[in-house]
Amino acid sequence: MNWPDATLNEIQSREDLAHFLTALAERVRDGSLVVENATTDSFMDSAGRWTRSMDGFFKNVMKEPVPETPDWAMIAAIFRAALVYE
Template sequence: MNWPDAQLNEIKSKDDLAAYLQDLAKAIGDGRIALENPSTVDFVDASARWTKAMDGFFKNVIGEPVPDSPNWAIIAAIFRAAVTYE
C-alpha cells in the first residue's frame, strides 16, 4: 500500500506506530498540525466517522479496497485522520 503521507509508509510495527503517535502529538503541540477535534469525545467521534468512511478514501486516494485485516499503518491513519476530520 502506498500512503499519501510518507510517514505512514514507514509504519511496520507497534513500535513504529508508537513513535508515529508521539511525533503526531508533538506536531499538534507545536502547532505544526491544526487540531480540528480538541476534545477527547470529538476526536474519538471523528475516528469512528473516518473509519466508517474510509472505503471512499481507499478507493479514491489509495486506489485499493480497504484491507480485510488492518495493519499498524491503518491504525496510524485513523489517528491522523481524526485530527482534522470534520
Template sequence: MDSLNDTSWVRTRADLVSYVRRLSQEAETASGGWENQSLDRYLEALSAWTHDMDGYFRNRGEPVPDRPDWSLIASMLRAACFYE
C-alpha cells in the same frame, strides 16, 4: 521518518508508538492545525473516519484493507486530526 501524513513507514508496534508520540507532540502546538483539538471531537472523528474509510480508499483507487495493520492504525489516527 517522513511527515505525519505519510504512514507508510509504520510497520511495527514500535513504529506506531513513535508515530503516536509524534502526533502527541504536534497536538501540543497550535501550528499543527488540527481540526479536532479536544478529545471528544478527536474520538468522534476517529469513529466517523473508520466507519467511512472504505470510501477513502476507493476514491484514491486503492484496495480497501481487509485486515488492519500498524500503518492503517496510524492512518486512522492521523485522519481523526482533521476529519469532520
C-alpha cells in the same frame, strides 16, 4: 500499501506506531499541526466516522479496496485522519 503520507509508509511495527503517535502529539502541542478535533470526544467521534467511511478514501485516493485486516500503518492513518476529519 502505498500511503499518500510517506510517514505512514514507514510504520511497520508496534514501536513504529508508538513513535508516530508521540511525534503526532508533539506536532499538535507545538502548533505545527492544526487540528479540527481538539477534545477527546470529538477526536474519538471523528475516528469512528472516518473508519466507517474510509471506503471512499480507499476508492478515491488509494485506488484499492479497504484491507480486511488493518496493519499498524492503517491504525496510524485513523489517528491522523481523526485530527482533521469533520
